[in-house]
Amino acid sequence: xxRRVAVTGRGVATAAGTELDPFWxxxxxxxxxxGPLRSxxxxxxxxxxxxxxVELPAEDALPADIDPNRARSRCAELALAAARRAVRDAALPxxxxxRARTAALVGxxxxxxxxxxxxxxxxxxxxxxxxxxxxxxxxxxxxxxxLLAREHGLxxxxxxxxTACSSGNAALAMAFDLVxxxxxxxxxxxxxxxxxxxxxxxxxxxxxxSKSFCRPFDKRRDGVTFGEGxxxxxxxxxxxxxARGAPVHAEVAGxxxxxxxxxxxxxxxxxxxxxxxxxxxLASSGVSPGEVDYVSAHGTGTPYNDLCETKAMKxxxxxxxxxxxISSLKSMLGHTNGAASAxxxxxxxxxxxxxxxPPTANLTEPDPECDLDYVPGVGRPRKVETCLNLSAxxxxxxxxxxxxxxx
Amino acid sequence: MTAAPSAPAVAVTGLGxxxxxxxxxxxxxxxxxxxxxxxxxLPGLGAAAAVPDFDASRYATIRxxxxxxxxxxxxxxxxxxxxxxxxxxxxxxxxxxxxxVTACSLGHLETLLEYDRxxxxxxxxxxxxxxMPLGLPSSPGAAVALSFGAKAFSMALxxxxxxxxxLGLGARMLSAGRxxxxxxxxxxxxxxxxxxxxxxxxxxxxxxxxLPFDRRRQGAALGEGAVALVLERLxxxxxxxxxxxxxxxxxxxxxxxxxxDRAAALARACQGALSQAGPGPxxxxxxxGAAGVVELDRAEALGLLAALGAAAPGTPVTAVKACxxxxxxxxxxxxxLPALDALRSGQLPPIAGLLEPExxxxxxxxxxxxxxxxxxxxxxxxxxxxxxxxxxARIDER
Numbered sequence: 015x016x017r018r019v020a021v022t023g024r025g026v027a028t029a030a031g032t033e034l035d036p037f038w039x040x041x042x043x044x045x046x047x048x049g050p051l052r053s054x055x056x057x058x059x060x061x062x063x064x065x066x067x068v069e070l071p072a073e074d075a076l077p078a079d080i081d082p083n084r085a086r087s088r089c090a091e092l093a094l095a096a097a098r099r100a101v102r103d104a105a106l107p108x109x110x111x112x113r114a115r116t117a118a119l120v121g122x123x124x125x126x127x128x129x130x131x132x133x134x135x136x137x138x139x140x141x142x143x144x145x146x147x148x149x150x151x152x153x154x155x156x157x158x159x160x161l162l163a164r165e166h167g168l169x170x171x172x173x174x175x176x177t178a179c180s181s182g183n184a185a186l187a188m189a190f191d192l193v194x195x196x197x198x199x200x201x202x203x204x205x206x207x208x209x210x211x212x213x214x215x216x217x218x219x220x221x222x223x224s225k226s227f228c229r230p231f232d233k234r235r236d237g238v239t240f241g242e243g244x245x246x247x248x249x250x251x252x253x254x255x256x257a258r259g260a261p262v263h264a265e266v267a268g269x270x271x272x273x274x275x276x277x278x279x280x281x282x283x284x285x286x287x288x289x290x291x292x293x294x295x296l297a298s299s300g301v302s303p304g305e306v307d308y309v310s311a312h313g314t315g316t317p318y319n320d321l322c323e324t325k326a327m328k329x330x331x332x333x334x335x336x337x338x339x340i341s342s343l344k345s346m347l348g349h350t351n352g353a354a355s356a357x358x359x360x361x362x363x364x365x366x367x368x369x370x371x372p373p374t375a376n377l378t379e380p381d382p383e384c385d386l387d388y389v390p391g392v393g394r395p396r397k398v399e400t401c402l403n404l405s406a407x408x409x410x411x412x413x414x415x416x417x418x419x420x421x
Numbered sequence: 422m423t424a425a426p427s428a429p430a431v432a433v434t435g436l437g438x439x440x441x442x443x444x445x446x447x448x449x450x451x452x453x454x455x456x457x458x459x460x461x462x463l464p465g466l467g468a469a470a471a472v473p474d475f476d477a478s479r480y481a482t483i484r485x486x487x488x489x490x491x492x493x494x495x496x497x498x499x500x501x502x503x504x505x506x507x508x509x510x511x512x513x514x515x516x517x518x519x520x521x522v523t524a525c526s527l528g529h530l531e532t533l534l535e536y537d538r539x540x541x542x543x544x545x546x547x548x549x550x551x552x553m554p555l556g557l558p559s560s561p562g563a564a565v566a567l568s569f570g571a572k573a574f575s576m577a578l579x580x581x582x583x584x585x586x587x588l589g590l591g592a593r594m595l596s597a598g599r600x601x602x603x604x605x606x607x608x609x610x611x612x613x614x615x616x617x618x619x620x621x622x623x624x625x626x627x628x629x630x631x632l633p634f635d636r637r638r639q640g641a642a643l644g645e646g647a648v649a650l651v652l653e654r655l656x657x658x659x660x661x662x663x664x665x666x667x668x669x670x671x672x673x674x675x676x677x678x679x680x681x682d683r684a685a686a687l688a689r690a691c692q693g694a695l696s697q698a699g700p701g702p703x704x705x706x707x708x709x710g711a712a713g714v715v716e717l718d719r720a721e722a723l724g725l726l727a728a729l730g731a732a733a734p735g736t737p738v739t740a741v742k743a744c745x746x747x748x749x750x751x752x753x754x755x756x757x758l759p760a761l762d763a764l765r766s767g768q769l770p771p772i773a774g775l776l777e778p779e780x781x782x783x784x785x786x787x788x789x790x791x792x793x794x795x796x797x798x799x800x801x802x803x804x805x806x807x808x809x810x811x812x813x814a815r816i817d818e819r
Contacts, residue, residue: 056545057544057545058544058546059545114675117674118676122558123558123559124557125558125579127558130533130534130537131537131541133534133614134537134538134541135541137534137538138538138541145614145617145618145621146621147622147623148622149618149621149622150615150619150622150624151804151805153527153530153618154526154579154580154805155558155579155580156579156580156581156582156583156803156807157805159676159807160806163676163678163806164678164679167678168676169677169678169682169686170675170676171586171673171674171809172580172674172676173578173580173583173586174578174580174583175578175579176557176558176559176577176579177562177575177576177577178557178563181559184576184577188576188590191593191597197672197673197693197697211537211540211541212536212537212540212553212556213557215540215545215548215553216536216548216550216553216554216556217553218545219545219546219548219553220550220553220554271575271576271599272517272572272573272574272575273521273571273573273574273575274572275516275569275570275571275572276567277567278485278554278555278560278563278564279554294599298597407559408554408557408559409557409559409560409562409563409564409566409575410563410567411559411563411566411577
């Protein structure tokens with residue numbers, strides 16, 4: 015018998031804030047946090063370095079015993095900051111027996127890539143002597159989940175998902191199953207990423223980096239603007255949450271996953287992969303298309319992604335697609351890669367709780383081919399009982415999560 | 422898996438391996454049964470087990486194959502062998518019904534280093550843009566799904582213990598009806614940087630001899646390879662005439678927040694897997710992840726003692742990393758080889774080189790043996806604290 019799965023903890027570490035109220039207020043106001051980067055340098059890329067940066071409170075600084083070089087462990091720092099907030103929000107019991115039944119999952123696109131960049135720089139300067147004794151353990155991407163589990167004393171399964179920019183959603187999907195199938199009673203799940211040299215330069219060379227700023231669904235959109243950040247949720251068996259009197263913020267009802275199997279970077283042009291993930295998500299949740307009140311889009315601001323997503327919406331919802339608000343947080347936070355869908359999942363929970371939908375900023379010149387309700391400009395009140403959190407990643411990894419209002 | 426009483430059982434219907442002992446199952450299994458190793462001193466790598474003369478074009482004709490790094494090419498080759506072993510021709514499973522789960526977390530590293538080095542030394546406009554997406558941790562999973570046109574779920578996991586997690590995840594996805602078949606693949610490729618890093622981390626035995634569970638052990642030796650399994654729901658496999666090699670009967674995962682918790686964590690993972698497998702015959706073989714790393718082997722032995730209880734002394738334990746080295750991500754699936762073999766043949770491979778077990782009370786195999794193996798337990802523990810266990814079961818059990 016599968017168990018119902020509640021969301022009992024929420025946490026963010028974003029340019030729009032590290033606490034839920036300012037984060038939500040900023041999103042609803044349609045405030046863009048994209049600007050010249052101060053914390054990240056990449057030689058020869060100066061004119062392209064635009065994005066959103068996170069200011070973490072001092073208490074979230076990564077301890078030196080984890081890495082004396084905080085910058086190269088920035089992804090872990092962000093993941094831990096968001097997870098810490100979610101754990102606090104869930105009032106995770108200190109009881110060791112509960113923590114032993116709590117899983118730790120992290121999704122990330124680049125994960126510990128900065129460890130590799132750091133090594134490259136030292137290899138170039140110092141040749142093989144640059145390889146230090148802790149490099150392998152720092153560069154092991156599973157370290158993200160291990161650090162999270164260690165900080166909170168979690169003894170359940172620990173997994174790191176690397177399905178590129180849908181990694182956060184994929185981690186949530188796996189955690190949903192672990193809890194539903196009673197392999198864990200709770201799961202602390204984070205998605206995190208920061209800026210890396212390979213991705214910035216690679217996107218530039220692939221023509222996918224915006225020359226101005228991210229404008230999802232706008233006629234003038236020309237690519238991605240990156241951001242760093244993390245989002246985290248605590249998932250918990252509904253009965254377990256009720257038994258301990260935990261706040262139930264929302265319910266995860268199901269998910270869908272698909273692969274385009276089309277191209278190593280480009281999405282399948284018809285949007286079929288997105289559509290299959292959405293249909294599977296609805297079917298697995300027992301939700302009909304007519305029940306969906308809001309869709310948090312992947313919405314990267316590349317010409318092809320936003321069109322694919324629009325086509326998929328129409329394929330799944332038919333004529334009703336025009337009546338379903340769909341918006342992209344990337345217009346405000348930039349594309350935070352593996353963190354994006356986790357941050358967007360937190361926003362979906364807040365949409366369900368606060369009965370409102372966040373907007374797509376920077377959308378002022380509609381693209382005739384993208385003709386849905388993208389909630390341009392500012393957010394708006396809306397009855398939200400059910401929402402979809404849609405994500406995709408390089409390599410065709412599509413994941414769609416279904417969240418419902420707390421039962 | 423038996424996650425829900427009504428969920429259909431999931432079977433392993435195909436097996437493919439690219440290993441230092443070869444790519445044909447029978448000779449590889451023969452070598453393991455005899456405790457024959459593949460470790461040797463290699464230039465720039467120290468003592469390691471390498472796949473000799475590997476050429477992916479012998480296995481698969483796939484666009485872009487040459488661009489992929491060695492671990493990805495090995496993964497794709499292993500999948501092709503597994504599909505052949507399963508009797509599945511291209512297109513036999515509709516694209517929308519074929520899922521993938523990959524555990525190949527260092528599979529992108531060499532490509533990333535190459536790309537990043539070109540950017541660092543020549544500037545951002547000089548790197549080969551085709552290499553960047555292959556330098557992402559997602560690239561092995563993306564390449565596998567793309568190469569085999571797998572359009573159902575595709576999940577990718579990272580970590581030295583992720584192979585067994587991938588197996589459990591694939592089985593769970595099929596059990597839930599998310600596809601008809603799943604390709605589960607794990608892969609690890611040797612590289613000078615990784616060997617140097619492992620050596621400087623103190624993981625490697627100075628004399629190049631891994632001696633799992635032996636009190637004389639001083640460290641591991643790296644080994645490369647890829648293992649792929651085809652999973653299908655048992656009724657689907659039977660309907661197309663494949664009897665299946667084994668059932669994926671149970672899976673457990675855990676984490677040790679402190680190094681001193683490792684044994685207890687592994688015991689929890691084993692108990693989770695055994696409990697999910699449900700009542701049934703005793704475990705006839707443990708295929709352990711021990712690779713000669715001092716603290717990990719000890720924790721694994723203590724964890725197995727706790728998990729097996731009174732049955733521990735009589736339960737045969739093997740550790741194939743004595744022969745094949747430590748293949749990190751690929752370890753868990755590589756350990757499935759002797760387990761799958763023993764379920765069918767009753768042949769129990771020894772732990773090569775084991776003379777003086779450090780932790781008494783387990784049924785260490787110090788010589789080739791035979792036994793009835795209705796169920797096998799496969800276990801992994803990692804230095805960062807992750808533990809996993811899987812129960813594979815003979816199909817005539819039900």
